[in-house]
Amino acid sequence: MLQQTRIAAVLPYYDRFLAALPTVHALAAAPQEQVLSLWSGLGYYSRARNLQRAAQEIVANHKGKFPRDLEAALALPGIGRYTAAAVLSIAYDAPFAVLDGNVARVLARLFAVHGDLREPARWRRLGEAAQNLLAQSPAGDWNQAVMELGETVCTPQTPRCATCPVSQFCRARALRLTNEIPAPRRKRAPVKIKIAAAIFRDPRGRTILLRDPGAHDHVLFSRMWQFPAVEVRRDPAAELAKHLQDELGPVAASLILEPLRPAKHTVTFRNITLLPYLARVSRLPKSVRIRVLPLDRLHQLPVSSATRKLAASVLSQ
Ligand code: SF4
Numbered sequence: 427m428l429q430q431t432r433i434a435a436v437l438p439y440y441d442r443f444l445a446a447l448p449t450v451h452a453l454a455a456a457p458q459e460q461v462l463s464l465w466s467g468l469g470y471y472s473r474a475r476n477l478q479r480a481a482q483e484i485v486a487n488h489k490g491k492f493p494r495d496l497e498a499a500l501a502l503p504g505i506g507r508y509t510a511a512a513v514l515s516i517a518y519d520a521p522f523a524v525l526d527g528n529v530a531r532v533l534a535r536l537f538a539v540h541g542d543l544r545e546p547a548r549w550r551r552l553g554e555a556a557q558n559l560l561a562q563s564p565a566g567d568w569n570q571a572v573m574e575l576g577e578t579v580c581t582p583q584t585p586r587c588a589t590c591p592v593s594q595f596c597r598a599r600a601l602r603l604t605n606e607i608p609a610p611r612r613k614r615a616p617v618k619i620k621i622a623a624a625i626f627r628d629p630r631g632r633t634i635l636l637r638d639p640g641a642h643d644h645v646l647f648s649r650m651w652q653f654p655a656v657e658v659r660r661d662p663a664a665e666l667a668k669h670l671q672d673e674l675g676p677v678a679a680s681l682i683l684e685p686l687r688p689a690k691h692t693v694t695f696r697n698i699t700l701l702p703y704l705a706r707v708s709r710l711p712k713s714v715r716i717r718v719l720p721l722d723r724l725h726q727l728p729v730s731s732a733t734r735k736l737a738a739s740v741l742s743q
Contacts, residue, residue: 439464439465439466439467439468440468442464443464443465443468446460446464447460447461447464450481450484450485450490450492451481451485451490453477453478453481454478454481454482454484454485454486456478458475458478459727459728461474461475461477461478461728462474462475462650462728463725463726463727463728465728466650466725466728466729466730466731466734467731467734469730469731471648471649471650471728471730472504472648473504475503475504476503476504476505477504479503479504480502480503480504480505483502483503484502492513492517494514494518494520496510496514496520496522499513499514507525507553508524508525508526510522511523511524511525511569512524512569515565515566515568515569516566516569516570517566519563519564519565519566520565521560521562521563521565522557522560522565523553523556523557523559523560523565523568523569524556524569524572524573525549525552525553525556526573526576527576528572528573528574528575528576528577528580529552529556529569529572529573529576530543530549530552530576530608531543531576531580531582531608532572532575532576532580532592533552533555533556533559534552534598534607534608535580535585535596535597535598535599535603535604535607535608536592536595536596536597536598537555537597538597538598538601538603538607539551539552539607539608540606540607540609541609542608542609542611542612543608543609543611544611556572575590575591575592579591585604587599587604613695614694614695615695616695616696616697617695617696617697618696618697618698618699619657619696619697619698619699620657620658620659620662620698620699620701621655621656621657621658621698621699621700621701621732622655622656622658622662622663622665622666622669622701622702622703623652623653623654623655623666623700623701623702623703623736624653624654624655624666624670624681624683624703624705625653625686625702625703625704625705625721625736625737625739625740626653626654626705626707626710626711627704627705627706627707627721627740628706628707628708628709628710629708630720631720631721631722632710632718632719632720632721633653633710633718633719633720633721633737634653634654634710634711634716634717634718635651635652635653635716635717635719635724635727635729635733636651636652636653636654636673636715636716636717637649637650637651637652637715637717647729647730647732647733648730650727650728650729650730650733651717651724651727651728651729651733652729652730652732652733653702653733653736653737654669654670654673654674655669655736656669658701662685662701662703663683663685663703666683666701666703667681667683670705674711674713675711677711678711681705681707682705682706683703683704683705684703684704684705684706685701685702685703686702686703686704686739686740686743687702687739688700688701688702689702689735689736689738689739691731691732691735693732698732700732700735700736700739702736702739702740704740721737721740721741722737722741724737
């Protein structure tokens with residue numbers, strides 16, 4: 427259900443992306459800023475960067491066609507074993523089995539595999555099992571069927587064994603171990619982080635965004651345009667004020683920072699509290715690293731959802 431909700435939430439963004447960049451040539455030729463702007467809202471921004479780099483290599487070295495050869499596919503930016511197998515089997519009916527979380531769960535239950543499935547040796551053996559089971563033709567249909575089985579029938583909780591088409595072969599079911607297999611994944615302990623950000627606003631409703639301005643931009647702001655921000659510990663306003671002076675110089679010395687309602691944000695294992703501060707100014711700071719734009723027009727630049735949340739804290743006032 428969570429996944430379906432997530433898919434429903436991101437589909438409009440994918441549609442917008444595909445409508446604007448419908449071919450590999452269009453994607454390869456587009457300015458990176460346009461690609462990232464269209465990707466905004468989908469998260470995992472390195473995927474957008476890799477997708478474009480892969481498109482550029484496909485245009486430059488493969489006559490605009492995704493390569494049919496596994497090694498060549500794996501050499502493309504952002505293309506790992508799973509994606510290569512999925513694309514090659516579905517597009518070209520090539521005999522490569524996919525192994526994702528859904529397929530691994532189905533196989534682990536079919537063969538009653540205990541332990542952490544992501545442990546490298548175990549994951550490798552699951553990949554070999556998937557390859558051995560693969561129907562040679564049509565391989566793409568087979569891969570999609572197994573993924574779908576995991577997504578809709580052999581679900582993580584309460585698998586629907588009574589309607590499962592492979593239940594007669596399932597060892598976990600025979601052993602009454604469907605609730606124990608797969609073993610829960612060892613999750614990285616969550617880390618709490620506080621980020622204070624300054625949202626400048628001039629009398630015309632304009633603000634500033636920076637790029638690569640410092641702490642946590644690579645994680646939280648995905649190396650995209652963002653408000654000046656810094657990770658804080660004890661005194662958010664004072665630490666942010668110091669950061670602004672370091673980043674923007676004396677122009678930030680006399681700023682009054684008005685605290686706004688905090689927002690929560692999660693990036694993988696990081697539980698982030700966003701602490702927005704409004705900085706009303708008569709004139710916005712200037713620098714070559716700064717972009718000035720209306721606060722309600724952030725979509726004109728590639729920004730992460732954390733930046734959108736920060737902007738919303740001002741716009742919803
Ligand atoms: S019988 Fe149940 S546990 Fe086994 S593969 Fe089917 S849905 Fe999964």
